[in-house]
Amino acid sequence: MLVELLMVTAEAARAETTQCCGPYVRLQWVCDIYEQRCQARHWIAAACAFLFHLLGCTFFANKSATHIHVVLLEAFRDLSQTGRYAWGVTALVHMYDHLNDASISTSRQLGGYITLLQCWIYEHFPLVTESTADSNYDEDSPCACRWIATKKIVKSIRTPTYRERLDRLRIPDACWIPYGEHRPVRDFHMISCYSGLLRWGPVAVYYRPERVMRQFGYTQTIPAPPADS
Structure with missing residues (x-):
């Protein structure tokens, strides 16, 4: 898809996904591809790169997200159809599909772009994991922008610790209705x-x-x- 839709070489596509340790590309890399295609007047590829980057920046990414899953580029194969897509459905299907795989007892990893799930956990289970709220956040921004999570914080907690915290959860420890303040902005x-x-x-x-x-x-x-x- 990177070669076909963004007109990059196979070597460049391999180098980028290798650097990202999987089927991901950096948002800055996509931005650079967009500028290159504009300079070369390859407008279809430039439009694909622009929409792909826009999707990563506005729909999936929070403050700490810098990568986007390559599979989402498939949505821009036919640019005449993109305005008709239900993007919320696209995000949920992509995440749920990987959650289905992760629920299998033999699975050891969760694939896909899981920023939405990560921020959902922060909103609903504040006692499970450390998280830092952005003091400059306002409700006009997407909910995911509220949270600042670094890999250092996430990786510092071992799996047994997470399990202990989950086992100790009681009904009052869950935030059942976390979006009350957001409702006046997003109905x-x-x-x-x-x-x-x-x-x-x-x-x-x-x-x-x-x-x-x-x-x-x-x-x-x-x-x-x-x-x-």
Whole structure:
């Protein structure tokens, strides 16, 4: 995809993903590609690079995020369709698909771009992991921008410590409705209560909001049994 859609050489694509230790590219690298394509008047590739960089900067990235997953470039293969995409669905499907893999007992890693999950944990479980809130944050910005997390902080906590903290959690330790102050800026839309399959390309995942109704400010009832795959 990097070679085909951004017009970089195979060697440059390999070098970048090798430096990022996986199927990721740096946002600054994408920005440089955009400028190069503009200078060369390769406008289609420049548009792909611009939208790819914009997606990484505004939709997925928080203050500490500097990389974006290459698979998201697939969304810009046909530029005439990009304005019709439900980008929230794209983000959820991509993250849920990797969470499905990570839930298998033999899995040892979680793939994908998990900034949304990381910030969700900070919002809902403040006692599980250390996090630093940005003192300059205002509610007009995306929720993910509230948090400053460095690799040094994340890697300093060992897995057994996380498990101990999770085991000690009680109901009052969870923040069930963390977005109250954000609601005047970003309204809650009833479409968020949709329950069923979400799809992006060939990947389909189950979206079951009835299992976390407290998060939406509603009373939690006993949810339906898990759907048959």
